[in-house]
Amino acid sequence: MIVVTGGAGFIGSAIAQELNVRGRKDIIIVDDVDHLEKAKNIASIKYKELRGKDFFLKKILSREIDSIEMIIHMGACSSTTETDEKFLTKNNYHYTRHLATYALEKDIRFIYASSAATYGNGEIGYSDDESKLNTLRPLNLYGESKHKFDLWVKSQGVLDRVVGLKYFNIFGPNEYHKKNMQSMVIKGFIQAREKNKICLFKSYRKEYQDGGQERDFLYIKDAVKMTLFFLDHPTICGIFNIGSGKARNWNDLATTIFKAMGSDPKIEYMPMPENIRNQYQYHTCAETQKLLEAGYNMQINSLEEGIIDYVKNYLISTKRLGN
Secondary structure (H helix, E strand, C coil): CEEEECCCCHHHHHHHHHHHHCCCCCEEEECCCCCHHHHHHCCCCCCCEEECHHHHHHHHHCCCCCCCCEEEECCCCCCCCCCCHHHHHHHHHHHHHHHHHHHHHHCCEEEEEEEHHHHCCCCCCCCCCHHHHHHCCCCCHHHHHHHHHHHHHHHCCCCCCCEEEEECEEECCCCHHHHHHCCHHHHHHHHHHHHCCEEEECCCCCCCCCCCCEECEEEHHHHHHHHHHHHHCCCCCEEEEECCCCCEEHHHHHHHHHHHHCCCCCEEEECCCHHHHCCCCCCCCCCCHHHHHCCCCCCCCCHHHHHHHHHHHHHCCCCCCCC
16 A cells, blocks of 8 residues: 555645546545635545544554555645744654654655755755755754754665655645645735736846846646656655756746636735745755656646646636546
C-alpha cells in the first residue's frame, strides 16, 4: 500500500488522483477532512482507507500498521504566516520525523515535502546541493520548521535513503480549501471575476517595479509528475527542487489570468502588510539541474499554459482533478 499524507489537500490529492490513473487504488489517505472542499478533493479518488493524522501517527508509533511499501508525506501546516512555533514544530518537524523513523526502520520509500521557503531571501541562491543546507536562513517559522527536518535528515546520515522535495510556487486545481494560502492564480481569478481588476503588492525595493517581484511558478500537473518520478526511480534519493527553473513576475501572472478570461488587464497595487514586509521574498527561482541530471525529462508547462488550463478547464467550472 501507498500512504499519502495530506491526501485530501492540494498536492496530496493530486498525487492520489494520479496514482489512480496509474491503476493504484491501494492507497491510505491520511488527512483530517475538516472542510467540504477537502472532501470534494477526494470524492472521485479510489482508495483503501482514510485515516485522521493523529490516529495514523498512533498506529505508526505503536508499529500497528503493516504492508506499507511507500510513504508520500505531503501533510503539514503550510501557512507561511503562522506564528505558533510549537504548533509548527509539532506538525511539521516531529510528525515528519516519526514517519521517517518508521520508514527507515522498515526500509520503505519515504518521500516528503520540504519547501522553497527554506531558502529565505535567496541571497546565497536556490541550490538543492545538500552540502549547503547549513547555510540556509529561512525568513519565517514555516520555513524554519521545514528546514529543521531537512537538517535532521542530514544529521542522521540518511540523505541516501529518503527524498525531500522543495516545492516552489505551485498552483492549480484542488487548492480551493486553502483560503488565504491559495495561489495568486485563484485569488486573481476571483478578483477579476468579481471586481474586474487584480490587486498586487507594491514593491519596497527599488530594483523591482510594483508587481515585478518574481517567483518560480509551477503548475500542479508538473509538480505531480516530478514527485512521482521518485516513485518510478526508487534508487534516487536526496533533496531536490520542484520548480520550473524560470522566474516570472506577478504582472505576468495577472495579465495571463485576464487573457484566459478573455478580458483586458486591469492591475492595481496595494501596500504590503507590515507583518510580512520583512519576510517577503522578492525573487525565487529553482535550480533544477540536479533533477534533470537524475533523469527527469518531461516537458514542463509554461506559466501561460498552466494558467490557461487552470482557468478554462477548472476555475470557471469549479472542477477538480479527476472530474
